[in-house]
Amino acid sequence: MAKTKKTPRPKAQTPKGFADYFGSDVTERAAMLARIAEVYHRYGFDALESSAVETVEALGKFLPDVDRPNEGVFAWQEEDGDWLALRYDMTAPLARVYAQHRNDLPSPYRRYTMGPVWRNEKPGPGRFRQFYQCDADTVGTASMAADAEICAMLADTLEAVGIARGDYVIRINNRKVLNGVMEVAGLAGEDKGAERGIVLRAIDKLDRLGSDGVRALLGAGRKDESGDFTDGAGLGEAQADVVMGFMDAKRDTGAQTVARLRELVSGSDVGEAGVGELEEIAALLDAAGYGPDRIVIDPSVVRGLGYYTGPVYEAELTFEIKDEKGRPRNFGSVAGGGRYDDLVKRFTGQEVPATGVSIGVDRLLAALRATGRIEAQTHGPVVVTVMDRERMADYQAMVAELRQAGIRAEVYLGNPKNFGNQLKYADKRNSPIAIIEGGDEKERGVVQIKDLILGAKIAETATHEEWKDRPSQFEVPRAEMLAKVREILAG
């Protein structure tokens, strides 16, 4: 009798930081990703769907001084002692896949991938522990043509999903130019690592702190509103001018921008190499027909400069939306990427150059919704109501007829006793049309067709008089049901 204690009922709840997606949230994302995949495919990129689970060793997230993987990943131990984990991005798996299959893959290898990744982080508002990534990378070439191609592809992709030309811009910058700037500013030596770090972090905060704030961090340091003091890089006025000048080097044309950058890095080999790379990319894009209305050299792109080793690129949507407080602001970045040159070194010891872009799937989807590029929630299915439960076969035949004509349609499958519930159901389904065939209609060979969209509109706006003149319910011969439904759906 010790076993009679009942287990309490489990809670029906998504784990914290995870979400379920319903209906159009799923299908709209899928449609957008399919359009992206089409462009990537046309550019010669091959699909890759790697395992969602990796060894912790391959992910490189194992800290040798603790007995379990660190907090960034969801990990568990296998019976044989190995630790496995869910991928946290698409780049670490690409490195593993490329190292594992490099003899079978074409070289260079262009691949795209789209799917969920998982992050073991504290969930917050709008911050999920599972979300989509959509990446395209070219592995195995140092050619600037690879970077140029990805920028062109990104422009084509944005237009393919519905962002009009003029509503976006791809900006390109280069880490090597920044390195040259650092060198000119006297921050080149081994012993200047700390200062370079401060400079990198400072320019990464340009958006938030403004140029005065960044300048303070380049110099003596900065006290924030709370009174906390952040140490600066200790640059003199002239040195700081060079760094600030870098971010501010954008001119009216690419050629002018390049000329300005060349001035700034004058005397630094790496800096001049970086400017040369920017020039090369600009020439390639120009030849391919991608002018500055789509892709520009813009040294104010600082995001990713710390991580990448050469060209860095970012796609920004330039149209305005309203923020939470109703103020207009630019939509902002929806994709970013750049060149990184040690992709598989951890595995093979070889340096393999690579460049790639990641689209912020949820942000791009939000942009399409914010601007009406995704049509407002389309209508639900036509609902065939059940007036007589003995005649379900008749209703099933109606719904089959509609479906075979390609029309989304359902027969009501709940308890048909209360007809009001059926109309409430149709309402919840956002149905455009309800079809009714009672015994009387059956006898006379007709059906009633309720135009629910028109009905709702009339109920909202019309006077009683108008209402009488504009019926939203029609009686048609059964044989004309399909034609009438088509007519109503065509609007």
Added chain:
Amino acid sequence: MAKTKKTPRPKAQTPKGFADYFGSDVTERAAMLARIAEVYHRYGFDALESSAVETVEALGKFLPDVDRPNEGVFAWQEEDGDWLALRYDMTAPLARVYAQHRNDLPSPYRRYTMGPVWRNEKPGPGRFRQFYQCDADTVGTASMAADAEICAMLADTLEAVGIARGDYVIRINNRKVLNGVMEVAGLAGEDKGAERGIVLRAIDKLDRLGSDGVRALLGAGRKDESGDFTDGAGLGEAQADVVMGFMDAKRDTGAQTVARLRELVSGSDVGEAGVGELEEIAALLDAAGYGPDRIVIDPSVVRGLGYYTGPVYEAELTFEIKDEKGRPRNFGSVAGGGRYDDLVKRFTGQEVPATGVSIGVDRLLAALRATGRIEAQTHGPVVVTVMDRERMADYQAMVAELRQAGIRAEVYLGNPKNFGNQLKYADKRNSPIAIIEGGDEKERGVVQIKDLILGAKIAETATHEEWKDRPSQFEVPRAEMLAKVREILAG
């Protein structure tokens, strides 16, 4: 100096039981799933993409007497002590989602879902620990119209992905009829649980043991080839006849099959209810135009009879393929499902009836490939070769022109020094065409277009004489490049 020991290089390997999918393996599956989703959508089913991660509590896989979840799932413990796990199927998450969101969801709720699930099992040949499932379920109705609809939808789906009518059949059976048969065979009582279990397991082995083997298990028991003895259910001859008769009850027409089943369960209420359900489904499908060339009542469908509570259905592909030993055999089952009536009871205490189907994604894809329903590997991209690395902009312009015309194309991004490597690359990419523009061609305003498909064919079959007469390389003016490429691709 204690820290200089180098960490060994990590192995670049997919974890055991997991796989990576490349190129057309990814896109063909995605295309098939998109076609399936289209049919499901037309039937009024809504997409659902639930979190891949569930609480172990919600999955119901937590064994209270051990300190970690059992072996079937991949699970890990959160810092707050909760256990999370990867979903192992789509039904447990549906139950959780329905219980959690039932006030917002339409009732009945038709939903479909497609995505990976994870099983913590010993991997074996062809047995993966991550694989795709594709489910459609109708929750919240006991109406047989829901079951009939799913069978019709399954037929439409198979045809939509490319299985011709006549090459598949959907078979329907009913657990209640089996229960009636058990009752007639004297196995109805509380004390007969063990015998009923033996009968269920025996009929589940019909395929493998044949009817003699099953009959032995229904009676005294069975000795297998190894000499091991399995206890039987101890049924007498007449009782065993009833059970065997059930599996063998299929007649030429649905009406005859139903009549035969009615004889077998005569006197059992539950059995007669089951026969009534089959009759109802048959009538509904008939009214909707789904005749026995597509959907049949077939009591030999035994898979799932143990799990489901009412109708059980299975889609079988009836065309022949060759097995590993070259012998012809029917392709077999690609989808199955049925009615289960306690979906959310664990969460809410309420019984909520549901019925649903699961398509074996990998099996259906294999079927489409086995029968050539998916076109043989299509060609790779057109490859623009690089004869002069200084003129990359020219090649980029060519490739941009091709892509803008919707043609899949690449410029070679590897080291262009060795031209042979470029042709090897084109071969590895399965390219239909290579384009060549050296300095000489540039000067004369022409390009060389190599038809690689034709070239390969000629190299394979033609004599030297023929080879001379059928050139596979053409020189065309640069301005006619696109037109010539189009002409070759059009075949």
